[in-house]
Amino acid sequence: MSFKLPFIFEIIQCLDNGNFIFGLSSWNDGINKGDKIVITDQNFNVLQSYLKYDEFIDETYWISDYRFLQTDSHVIYNRPIDNNVYLFSLDGVLQKIYRFDFGRNNVPNDDKKDVEANLSSKYTNVSHPILYH
Secondary structure (H helix, E strand, O other): OOOOOOOOEEEEEEOOOOOEEEEEOOOOOOOOOOEEEEEEOOOOOEEEEEEEOOOOOOOOOOEOOOOOEEOOOOEEEOOOOOOEEEEEOOOOOEEEEEEOOOHHHOOOHHHHHOHHHHHHHHOOOOOOOOEOO
16 A cells, blocks of 8 residues: 655654654655654554754755764654754654754854855865765
8 A cells, every 4th residue: 555645755764652753854745844853643643743944055066975863762863964963762752952062163144054065165175975966
């Protein structure tokens, strides 16, 4: 059996209670447009949404190799380029947000709007193994 999901997503994790947590694409034009995270039941009905995309996103640049990370007590989410790490319970409840401040090495918000142009003009001496176009 197959069917089309009502949203566009990048990553998925099965939760301990049988529900799913999805990391939605910034270009999602289906339900929950503008949301970063949704929790669904086993039938993919949205139960809860978390976090909103802001205007500091480049929808034309693909960020690869990120995923949910499950530990014994949490599901962890971070979508580059974002200084926040989000801890969810194993049932998908947002419990804590950690903000990492890299000082002068933080990527300015305006640079996040056009990643490719800024990589080649401002960040030529930085290795970006998780970013590709």
